[in-house]
Amino acid sequence: MESNSFFLQRAVARGADWHVSYLALCMASSTDPVDERRKQIVVAAADDNSVRMAFFSSLGAILDFQASWSEMDVATRGWLNFTTRWNRWWLPDVAALASIERHANAPTDVRFAAGRSSARIAPGVAPSDTDAFRRYLDTIEQHYRRDESISRTLFLPDAAFHIQSRSPAP
Template sequence: MESNSFFLQRAVARGADWHVNYPALCMASSTDPVHERRKQIVVAAADDNDVRMAFFSSLGAILDFQASWAEMDSATRGWLNFTTRWNRWWLSDVAALGSIERHANAPTDVRFAASSAGVAPADTVGFRRYLDIIEQHYRRDETISRNLFPPDAASAVQSRPIAP
């Protein structure tokens, strides 16, 4: 599929530091009770010039993509239209939704992050704070929380004998 080649060329695979900071987001797309159809989670920031999307896949990959709208050709926009239809999107505000709608299609499954103001796509520090807010949302989900922090994990660590 040629339409996703631009995405694949520009996406950055995020490593262990992101996995450690966002374990609930990583788990959210593969937990049945959270997402009925196991949708990939897309956390996006957009304005009229640029878009940034972090994809948290059910396979455990985290891909971070940034581009200007002007760089995207019709094939790339076609691929983006597919992603807006089949993934769960988190946006910082209604303005970001409007930008995506003007340049592609509005996502069909949208959530807005509480307590987040508009995030500039190029602002990495702001984008990471925005991801922190969404991570906290998923940590409050009972199924994810139980898997991340099992009640017997603390006692298992304390009861292990210490090697001489």
């Protein structure tokens, strides 16, 4: 599949620091109750000049892709249209959705970082601003940490029980 070669050349595989920071996001695409069809999760930010996408795959990989719209040829946009159709997308706001829709297709499964109040949490995340993008990822990570099936796995409530049961009686 030649259409994804630009993506593969530009995507950066993120290491342990991202995996540790985004444990719940890494788990979300492989947890049935969260993503019923086990979709890959794409956290993206876009404006009229560029797009940035972090892919959290069900295989555990985190790929960080960034490019300007003008760099993308027809084959790359075809690949992007495929990803907007088959993955779960998180966006900071409606403006990012409009940018993606202008340059590709609007995602069919889209969520916003904080619903109607996303402007307060992730106002216009610039794709090139790594610090703002990481804060935006932190917001989405918190969303998935609140999911019962993920938090139960991440925080092992049984471990707290075992610690308490070993305490000496008063």
